[in-house]
Amino acid sequence: MTKQSLKYNQQKPSIGHPVVLVKDVTMMFNIANEHLSSLKEYFIKLATRQLFYREFCALDKVSLRVEQGDVFGIVGINGSGKSTLLKIIAGVLEPTYGNVEVNGTIAPLIELGAGFDFELTARENIYLNGALLGYNRKYIDEHFDEIVSFAELEGFLELPMKNYSSGMVARIAFAVATVMIPDLLIVDEALSVGDMFFQEKCLDRINTLISDHGTTVLFVSHNIEQVERLCHKAIWLEQGVVQMTGSTLEVCEAYKNSKQ
């Protein structure tokens, strides 16, 4: 019996197929009672049969079905499993049990700027980051100006990134990640950096993707107003368990009431 099954199709989802199908996903983390990172310790523990692990359940039988064109908000307090769920959908983590099916290309905006090297210039970083996100060289060449103008980088391209402000870094990362038109956009706290105008600009870009290209969005934010503004469906997680799934209004209302 297989414990888990994972399917990631790069092709566009066919009509009637969900973009994301998460079924009974459970994620267990082993927290070693002590952190063992040396061979000697490991063998001593193994020999004396003290190699016990404490298990921590980050997600407990979570199911989620995201249809094409859905804009799905995920709400919950810190440590409720939101990021774990997104990472499983993005294919970074593998669940302990359960099935995950994703149809279409993913643009993950999980912790913007993963893979930036701060010694390199912005130009070099755009190519490097583009490669890591799965673009080919030709695609980046064609869209280079678009990225630069969105990030408002004109004149700073040949400067090493370590001299940039964190807001500028976030702008580049967002610009690179959203230059492609993805089938699924995963946004995790990405907009908490950058100034207000940039946040507005990002939300505009996400809105354009939704309205013009039918992009499906999974959105995590602590800012409940942002969720209410952007999403029309929502899921509420509490300590790894789904509390409620439904329309944004109902879920956010219930969530806010529970916190008061």
Next chain:
Amino acid sequence: MSGLLERFFGRFQHDWFILTSLVSKDFKLKYRRSVLGIAWSVLNPLLMMFVMAAVFTFVFRGNATTQPFPVYLILGTTLFNLMNSSTTNGASSIINSAGLIKKIRINKMIFPLQKVVFELVSFALSLIAVVIVLVVYRIMPTFNLLLLPLLLVYMLLFCAGLSLLLSALAVFFTDIIYLWGVIIVAWTYGTPLFYPINALPPVMLTVMQFNPMYHYVTYFRSITMCSVRPRVSELLSCIGQQQLWQPAWQPPGLIENLVCFGIAIITFGIGMAVFRATEKRFVLFV
């Protein structure tokens, strides 16, 4: 079927672009702040050879009997250095890429391979230094030099296998990285890099057969130096022995090629198997 093949090819192309981007990043970072820049890739092996040739000609006299000694030295050390750097950097490659592994979906095998490819390109650059030394000592190239790409394939497989194995183990036990540093030092002295093989007692000759780097270094020297004839003094010293009148270096035969290939493919297979079996758990440990 063709769709499957296309998808496989697409994945490979995607991974290859990431790999080359990362390797070019490594190059940019390595020489960014130096005045001579990439010229160091050529200068470094040359200067190293001068130092070692001086040490072994003037300080530890008598070791430098194999002639021409600087050629013997630079061939051995550049090839050994390829293995040394790629496995040492490869071992910590997964740990150092923790940031990426935790955040994006990526073929994790790229990271150790990135280090091997990077060192292979550096090695290709250091071949310029080798050519300079060969020209200075007037060593004529022979057709045997055409076997060099074959040797590089062996080295690529061998180093990739070791890097995959070490990088996977290092995720669970950081000790591996420190242990490997010690092993490399022992291996450097245990391989005839600065001393001739016949300086060793006969027992060690048998032991040496189990040293993969001995095979690769000998392969590299024999395809490069097989036009070198032994000097009269050397011939006189081995009168009565069977190797009289034979050239100093024999080009590698089929058996030697099979041995080199066998070592490489077995190492690669083991590294690959261990990496594949453990890669899913990396993200939980790094």
